[in-house]
Each structure stands twice: as C-alpha cells, then as structure tokens.
Amino acid sequence: MQPFALNYARPAVELEATTPYVYDSGLQLNVLLDGRVAACDHALLRELGTTTSTAGSKTHFDD
C-alpha cells in the first residue's frame, strides 16, 4: 500500500533530452544550432512544451 495520492501518479515526462538548444554563457541565453535565440521562437517553445506548467517539475514544485 502507498499514500493515497500516489494511487493517481503517472510516469514523469522528461523534456531535457529533446531540447534543440544549448546554453551560451556569453549571451546568458539558450541558442539554437543556427545561432538564433531559442526564446524568440515561440512556435518552437509551444511545440517543445518547455515553458509549460509541467516543465521543470523534476526539481521545482512551483508550476
């Protein structure tokens, strides 16, 4: 038996492995392979879901 709420748990979805951008410490921004700033590509962000309420939940509980 486990705590009641965990009866409703689901496997976590990992997003990190699929993000097509990397952090540029010089710019202090994440950039795409073609050099564009990832945050300016809203269509991409929508597609990836990296700005959604479940993103980052692995380490942070404020969604």
Added chain:
Amino acid sequence: MTVLILTCEEDVTADMVVVHLNASGVPVVRLDPADLTGSVALSGEFVHGSFRGHLSSGGRLVSIGGLRSVWVRRPGTPAARAAAPSAWLTEESTQALYGMLRDCGARWMNHPDAARRARHKPWQLRLAQRCGLPVPATLITTFPRAAREFAERYPDLVVKPVSGTHPQDPPRAVPTSRVPPEADFSAVTLGPTLLQRRVAKRADVRLTVVGDRLLAARRATGAGPDTDEVDVRFDPSDEPWRPAEVPPRVAEAVRAYVREAELAYGAFDFAEDGDGTWWFLECNQSGQFGFVEVDTGQPIARAIAEWLARPGNEDPAPADDARSTAR
C-alpha cells in the same frame, strides 16, 4: 545597477525576460547557485554594518551592493554540482549566498522568506478566503474516517499533493485527479492527503501578477465540465489559452493577496464554474508563464523585465499596459 537572475541554464522561460533586459540595456548577471563552488564564486566582507563584496559567474563580476533586483526563478540547489558535493557544503553555500544577498538592498522577486511562506497550500487557502476569493471545501488529513466523512458530504472530489512536489524515486507526476465515489480511503493514513470539492469548470484561468499588473488567460475546458481530466497541465486538448478580463472583485482580492503575501510575482490558478465564478485553487509564487505568453501574446516577460529593471526600492507602478486586463 545590475539585475541578478538565479536560475538554471536550461530555463528558457527566463531567457524570455533576459531578451527584454538586453534590449533595454540593463546589465544582467545570470547564475545557478548549483554551480557554487565551480564556475560561480562569491566573496563579501562585513564592513560598516553590511556585507560588501562580489559574485562572479562565467567571467562576469558583479558587486553585491550594485544589484538593483534579484529574480529567484529556477535556482538549483546551492553547490549541487561542486567537485565534492555534500549536504554540508550545500548548507554552507546556501547560507553564504542568500545570507549576503539579504543584505544587499535590492528588490526581490520574490524574497525568500515570502516565497517560503507562500508555498504552503493551507496558508494560501486561508489568505485567499480572507481576501474575498471563493475557495472550494478542502480537507487535509491522515484520518481515513475523516476522508470518508468528507466524501459523504462532497461526493465529487479531487485529490492533489499538499506540497505540489512530485515524487522522484522513481520520477512520477501527481496530477490533480478525480476520486471515484467508491474509493478506499484506508491509504490516507500513510500520507497527508488533500481532498477538495471538485469544481465543475467550464474553463481554467491563469492570472499572472507582476508587481501591480494583472494578466489573465483563460482556457476553455475541451471535454466539458464532467471530464475526468481535471488537471489542466495534463489536459491533451489543443484548446489555446486566450487573454481574459479580470472581474473587478477578483482583481481587488488578488491585489490584496499579493500585498499581504509580500509577493512581487504570483501565478494564480482558478477554476471557472458554469456561473462564471472564479474559484481559487492555488497561487504559485514562481509559476511558469512562458506557455501563457506563447499562446496569448500577453507581455508577461516584458512586464517582469520592467519590474526588475526599475531602480531602487520603490513601490510598484500602477498598471499601464493596454493588455493588462484588470478592469
């Protein structure tokens, strides 16, 4: 004067704000406390009643006294990526970093004390009700009998984590979920359980507060008010978030909430019922906002950047943006 952003590298939502700060020429230093004592370093000397010193990250050096604001966004655990991490080193690094920053005179979004208090859901519900927001009937218990009696009074219930955290061993998500009428509540004894009367909602509302600015977005419930998928974060519907107007009484109550909670930022979640009433569910003091901006075009990142960029400890300016939807 510099804006200090404490967050992890992969936080692309923070990038949305950095872009605006860069465009306005405001100096930014972004660091992850997890990188203490590797690529992040600190030093401060207690002189004439305060700590004077510097932080460095990625070759950037900033004076602690030269900070205009601190944005605590998605910081990692201090020293988590140190060469020899330990609980002791984390505690030492936490106290050194946040202890000195408390002394710097910058404006916080949000101050750690306010943030810590604001995370407690029972506290949120009390404050929301006191500020005039409707709150669904709620029970937090480890007594199976109390859970059963609550379910008799409110047969249509949801269960959600008290803390909002997700178990990591193994990694799982615990969405807000409907509790079937025939549920066996005996496992309630194994962990505090939050049960809440389900609101038959026709929409979810995310109201983002930045200083005194309110930006609301609404997402219609795709599957109707009786859907089993009650947690909007896991709703597979393609229904987008759309800008929404904030009813005056809600706006007044929300402003009272953030004022009393001493929050500069808050992401409020409401369930809108069939009568149009916004039921308070929670206020995440560091809630995500990028997905709302991406769907609605509301200038949340710009509002945050403008709040962070303002000099000194001044009161928040009144809402002045046409798309700030408090009316």
